[in-house]
Amino acid sequence: MKRARIIYNPTSGREIFKRSLADVLMKLEKAGYEASCHATTGEGDAIEAAKIAVEREYDVVIAAGGDGTINEVVNGLAEQKYRPKLGVIPTGTTNDFARALHIPRDIDAAVDVIIQNDTIPVDIGRMNDHYFINIAGGGRLTELTYEVPSRLKTVLGQLAYYLKGIEMLPSIRAAEATIEYDGKLFEGEIMLFLVGLTNSVGGFEKLAPDSSINDGLFTLMILKKTNLAEFIRIASLALRGEHINDPNLIYTKANHIKVKSPVKMQLNIDGEYGGLLPAEFSNLYRHLDVFVPIDQIRDQDKLIE
Numbered sequence: 001m002k003r004a005r006i007i008y009n010p011t012s013g014r015e016i017f018k019r020s021l022a023d024v025l026m027k028l029e030k031a032g033y034e035a036s037c038h039a040t041t042g043e044g045d046a047i048e049a050a051k052i053a054v055e056r057e058y059d060v061v062i063a064a065g066g067d068g069t070i071n072e073v074v075n076g077l078a079e080q081k082y083r084p085k086l087g088v089i090p091t092g093t094t095n096d097f098a099r100a101l102h103i104p105r106d107i108d109a110a111v112d113v114i115i116q117n118d119t120i121p122v123d124i125g126r127m128n129d130h131y132f133i134n135i136a137g138g139g140r141l142t143e144l145t146y147e148v149p150s151r152l153k154t155v156l157g158q159l160a161y162y163l164k165g166i167e168m169l170p171s172i173r174a175a176e177a178t179i180e181y182d183g184k185l186f187e188g189e190i191m192l193f194l195v196g197l198t199n200s201v202g203g204f205e206k207l208a209p210d211s212s213i214n215d216g217l218f219t220l221m222i223l224k225k226t227n228l229a230e231f232i233r234i235a236s237l238a239l240r241g242e243h244i245n246d247p248n249l250i251y252t253k254a255n256h257i258k259v260k261s262p263v264k265m266q267l268n269i270d271g272e273y274g275g276l277l278p279a280e281f282s283n284l285y286r287h288l289d290v291f292v293p294i295d296q297i298r299d300q301d302k303l304i305e
């Protein structure tokens with residue numbers, strides 16, 4: 001019999017998962033799983049819960065929550081020799097990872113994806129000692145994702161990020177940075193840099209329109225120094241995926257990236273605070289097997305078989 005461990009965040013998004021838990025367990029049992037669950041208690045707890053699931057040799061770990069919870073579960077799995085397959089039930093405010101993999105937001109439908117039993121190997125990012133699933137980066141605006149209070153997200157959802165973004169705009173400053181990527185070098189003043197694995201970030205579904213989830217490459221974006229008006233213009237282009245040819249932006253693919261700066265620059269990793277520069281990024285090629293709706297994925301050119 002296969003065993004599945006659900007690791008869920010009871011506080012994520014609009015706090016809806018708890019009500020469905022009994023149905024989810026029953027559904028998995030009917031599909032032939034022996035299923036059990038762990039409710040996370042706070043920051044970092046999903047990392048430990050995932051490590052325990054590895055020790056206990058579960059076949060499948062199911063992360064139910066937002067990107068923060070999935071990130072923690074992946075951090076618990078990434079360094080292990082034996083890595084259970086990963087299922088995702090997206091119940092957060094932002095569910096970029098699930099969106100990139102076409103995993104439905106409906107709880108029942110997301111469980112169906114796991115039961116259908118199709119997985120694909122997905123790339124995972126490493127920044128210094130931490131792992132990420134969507135995006136990492138640095139620069140003042142990237143602080144936006146963790147400056148939005150969780151209660152505001154519960155009430156307003158995505159809108160909370162936009163409001164905070166507008167509030168932060170006037171305080172964005174350029175900073176000197178040196179970025180090495182696959183043997184190339186950029187030196188100069190930047191507004192921000194982003195290292196993305198998937199195409200979708202915080203509602204910007206076309207931020208990296210050509211990214212593949214399993215090609216072993218990051219999409220690296222470096223936004224050079226601009227004035228505020230230019231910055232807003234490029235951000236609005238980014239909403240439509242039309243920023244990639246803008247002369248203010250370096251948009252490229254890379255497997256290994258090193259960033260440093262003479263000034264203090266904060267890092268962001270999957271929407272959380274990630275320490276300060278310097279940072280070194282590597283792409284772990286096809287590191288985790290994730291349950292996906294395979295037919296929908298196959299129709300996209302993002303999957304390299």
Ligand SMILES: Nc1ncnc2c1ncn2[C@@H]1O[C@H](COP(=O)(O)OP(=O)(O)OP(=O)(O)O)[C@@H](O)[C@H]1O
Nearest residue numbers: 012013040041042043065066067068069092093094
């Ligand atoms: N019981 C808990 N109480 C408070 N916070 C928790 C608890 N369990 C986990 N957390 C924290 O909540 C963080 C965010 O959760 P998660 O990503 O699941 O949902 P979200 O905040 O609604 O969505 P998103 O991060 O996608 O915007 C996690 O990284 C974790 O540190």
